[in-house]
Amino acid sequence: MTDQEIMHLYFARDEQAITETQTKYGTYCLAISLGILGNQQDAEECVSDMLLKVWNSIPPENPTSLKAYVATITRRLSINRYHSIRAAKRNRWMEVALEELSDCIALPEEAASELPELLNEFLGGLKPTDRRLFVRRYWYAMMPAELAEKEGLTVNAVTVRLYKTRNKLRIFLEKRGYHI
Secondary structure (H helix, E strand, O other), X not given: OOHHHHHHHHHOOOXXXXXXXXXXXXXXXXXXXXXXXXXXXXXHHHHHHHHHHHHHHOOOOOOOOHHHHHHHHHHHHHHHHXXXXXXXXXXXXXXXXXXXXXXXXXOOHHHHHHHHHHHHHHHHOXXXXXXXHHHHHHXXXXXXXXXXXXXXXXXXXXXXXXXXXXXXXXXXXXXXXXOO
């Protein structure tokens, strides 16, 4: 079923929309959540929460990309759950990934709305391998060992490339007037 057909079901308030969204994007969203949380049960709960949130938000929302919409909601729900888990001190890998970025993306709150556009511009200027490593590490929260395996690199090469990319990001943001 196409995204447009699924959207039509949401707007018709047909509960089949939930089933179709689960069928088409459930595995994708589970992978996102699992990368952040590292726990199958928590990830499955986030995907279920995402389906409810999508049902409650469409309409009035009318996303141009259903895939991006469900991925963003899944990621936000997973990060929120991660923070509640972190308070209970159950996970560390997502915290490490966020700490790595804190040196270059600690923008003032008024600049936060510009961050997605700035990141897209920055990522567009990277070599494909560096872009994949950056997105997989900081969006999907993949571990350096997993990245190394996927890219055919050593773990050391991955960590060095990520370090250099973070430094490039910091310099990029400073050139745009954001001093960290």
